[in-house]
Amino acid sequence: xxxxxxxxxxxxxxxDRILFGRLVERYQDRVYSLAMRILRDPxxxxxxxxxxxxxxxxxxxxxxxxxxxxxxxxxxxxxxxWEYLRKSSRMVRWDAPGGEEDDGxxxxxxxxxxxxxxxxxxxxxxxxxxxxxxxxxxxxxAVVLRYVxxxxxxxxxxxxxxxxxxxxxxxxxxxxxxAKMLTGVWPGETDDRALP
Amino acid sequence: xxVRCREARFLxxxxxxxxxxxxxxxxxxxxxxxxxxxxxxxxxxxxxDAFLRELLVGGQAPAGFLERVMQSLPALxxxxxxxRWERFIPALATAVIVLLVAGSWLWxxxxxxxxxxxxxxxxxxxxxxxxxxxxxxxxxxxxxPKSSTLLSAAQEKGSQNAVPETxxxxxxxxxxxx
Numbered sequence: 563x564x565x566x567x568x569x570x571x572x573x574x575x576x577x578d579r580i581l582f583g584r585l586v587e588r589y590q591d592r593v594y595s596l597a598m599r600i601l602r603d604p605x606x607x608x609x610x611x612x613x614x615x616x617x618x619x620x621x622x623x624x625x626x627x628x629x630x631x632x633x634x635x636x637x638x639x640x641x642x643x644w645e646y647l648r649k650s651s652r653m654v655r656w657d658a659p660g661g662e663e664d665d666g667x668x669x670x671x672x673x674x675x676x677x678x679x680x681x682x683x684x685x686x687x688x689x690x691x692x693x694x695x696x697x698x699x700x701x702x703x704a705v706v707l708r709y710v711x712x713x714x715x716x717x718x719x720x721x722x723x724x725x726x727x728x729x730x731x732x733x734x735x736x737x738x739x740x741a742k743m744l745t746g747v748w749p750g751e752t753d754d755r756a757l758p
Numbered sequence: 759x760x761v762r763c764r765e766a767r768f769l770x771x772x773x774x775x776x777x778x779x780x781x782x783x784x785x786x787x788x789x790x791x792x793x794x795x796x797x798x799x800x801x802x803x804x805x806x807d808a809f810l811r812e813l814l815v816g817g818q819a820p821a822g823f824l825e826r827v828m829q830s831l832p833a834l835x836x837x838x839x840x841x842r843w844e845r846f847i848p849a850l851a852t853a854v855i856v857l858l859v860a861g862s863w864l865w866x867x868x869x870x871x872x873x874x875x876x877x878x879x880x881x882x883x884x885x886x887x888x889x890x891x892x893x894x895x896x897x898x899x900x901x902x903p904k905s906s907t908l909l910s911a912a913q914e915k916g917s918q919n920a921v922p923e924t925x926x927x928x929x930x931x932x933x934x935x936x
Contacts, residue, residue: 579831580828582828582831583824583827583828586823586824586827586828587824590819590823590824590827591816591817591818591819592817593819594817594818594819594820594823595814595816595817595818598817599814599817604820608819608820608823611819611823612823612826612827612830615827616827616830616831616832619831619832620832686809687809687812687813690806690809690810690813691813694810694813705810705814706814708775709810709811709813709814709815710814710815710817712815714776714777715775715777730768730771730772730775730777731768733771733775734767734768734771734772737771737774737803737806738767740806741799741802741803741806744802744806
């Protein structure tokens with residue numbers, strides 16, 4: 563945690579609530595991006611990000627400095643996202659041809675696209691984004707956390723409240739699923755069903 | 759040690775996250791040299807990783823977000839109020855200790871000055887602070903009939919209502935008989 567951050571937190575706890583704005587300013591983009599990528603709805607993401615900051619303010623006295631402030635804040639944000647996901651039933655709907663049994667592995671984006679489209683990078687990005695959206699929530703949250711702030715497994719484990727090994731497993735499975743969903747978008751061996 | 763493809767792919771994922779230790783990295787490199795399938799998978803992961811970085815890194819909160827957050831903050835969280843209160847605990851504890859020590863000193867000094875004369879007017883006066891020692895305070899003198907009257911009334915009432923201890927030793931106070 564940056565030394566000035568520790569000082570700001572101390573002062574906020576002493577009653578200087580205006581200084582909390584400095585923390586909001588520092589993390590608002592990342593918290594909003596996190597919520598946006600998990601919830602996939604800009605308005606909902608804004609509400610959730612705002613709620614996360616209010617909760618962080620209310621619980622600031624509980625922050626002991628055992629982890630980075632950002633890790634603690636992201637945990638609040640992710641948990642708030644989970645609450646909204648449960649409430650609004652915005653769970654990922656599997657519409658892959660193979661259904662859930664196939665882990666959404668065969669979105670078969672390649673069959674719906676021409677050779678020319680596959681060559682376009684922008685289109686590849688769009689496809690990847692669609693594939694990320696198809697991931698189960700647990701895996702998508704792990705992927706989002708991994709890239710939003712380049713977090714380590716240890717930090718992600720603290721945020722998600724799971725063992726470090728679970729973080730590695732979720733990211734590995736997410737990558738395997740993404741690779742399968744993107745079969746044909748770029749070349750490469752992705753099918754590991756018959757692997758030794 | 760021979761790494762199988764399944765494990766190799768897990769290691770590829772860890773490598774992409776920068777979480778792979780050196781010894782495992784060497785094992786993975788050895789496997790990749792001899793396995794074209796895992797090499798292709800590794801390339802896929804690298805490409806996906808690069809795209810994910812472009813997709814997920816960055817992003818800006820909407821304009822006015824900071825102001826909206828600050829406006830929606832509660833006045834003062836209960837937890838923080840508790841912390842403010844906690845800050846006064848040492849001072850309060852010190853004050854209580856000082857009062858207790860001073861009180862006990864006053865009590866014991868008065869008690870030992872006239873231990874057997876508590877029920878007498880002289881005994882009462884033993885508890886009084888001499889007016890000369892507390893110039894700022896109004897002296898408690900015989901001109902305050904209220905306290906002495908109440909005390910003597912209570913003493914009188916107590917003597918009337920006194921219940922002697924019984925043979926059973928219960929000796930509990932009982933209401934006066936009508």
